[in-house]
Amino acid sequence: MKAKYFRYLLKFKRPGGTSRGVLREKETFILEFVENGKKGIGECALFRGLSYDDRPDYEEKLQWLCENINLDPSHLKKELNEFPSLWFGYEQALLNLRHGENLYFPGEFTEGKSAIMINGLIWMGDVQYMEEQIREKLEQGFHCIKLKIGVDWESEHKILQELRGKFSAETLELRVDANGGFSKEEAEVVLQQLADLHIHSIEQPVKAGNWDDMRILCAKTPTPIALDEELIGITDLAEKKRLLETIKPQYIILKPALVGGFAGSDEWISLAEDLNIGWWITSALESNIGLNAIAQYTFTKKSPMPQGLGTGSLFVNNFESSLQLDNELLWFKTR
Known part of the structure; x- marks a missing residue:
């Protein structure tokens, strides 16, 4: 070879x-x-x-x-x-x-028989830009939207309040990702505000590496917490187990490119399931090549939750894609 x-x-x-x-x-x-x-x-x-x-x-x-x-x-x-x-x-x-072809994990997904439900991702920006993206996702038929927060919480909070005023938690699932944007004290307030709005979960409320702060927050949070950046750089199986047993998060988010590929993701999933911790898989700005492989892998895991798989439409010079988005469903194009 x-x-x-x-x-x-x-x-x-x-x-x-x-x-x-x-x-x-x-x-x-x-x-x-x-x-x-x-x-x-x-x-x-x-x-x-x-x-x-x-x-x-x-x-x-x-x-x-x-x-x-x-x-x-x-x-x-x-x-x-x-x-x-x-x-x-x-x-x-x-x-x-x-x-061969564009195949990594052949099966029902690559045969075009089944699809993956994904969330709609809202990028940070001014209020007008964020609202514009939300309108677009709702028109496209998304039932789960994820918003990046932690830059201007006052404005972001208002957007979430408006959304929840128009759509109940049963109609629209809202997830937020703080990327470590809050201090522990700020996070305590934000977690309650999110709970009042029936937000599904918040990713990484405080910066990665603060295990004690995260453990305290996860123990008493009114809004489920998902670890994301916290998993990056932990390659030893025993250390992965120690992290999950120490912090006891409600969810973990797996980005295969950042956690050791499919083998690394499998390890995290196995540990999480043993500890009754939920999980889902997201992409991390891969080209259509990596995204295609992640989507095929994700389908094999049979998670019923909406997954965080973008469709590669962010870039002007992406590679040709085998993936196609129909409303909130990601399909593999067989022709």
């Missing part, structure tokens, strides 16, 4: 507002395997400023992977333990090499 990679810069159609600032482009790396005339493709979806493997020797390690691609997978896994997005790309390219 031979392997090579190339760097690719995805450009946003419109700058995306996050708690980490405004994103205009997203760097990623595409990995290609060739064996006996067959090709496998995967995406090493590095997320600068967020990924555990955002480090100076990243491309060096990617080059090492290409040069040592025929080593035993268990040896490679050990070598790439601190490079979750590289392992994620490796898993995809290997699966794609085996199954």
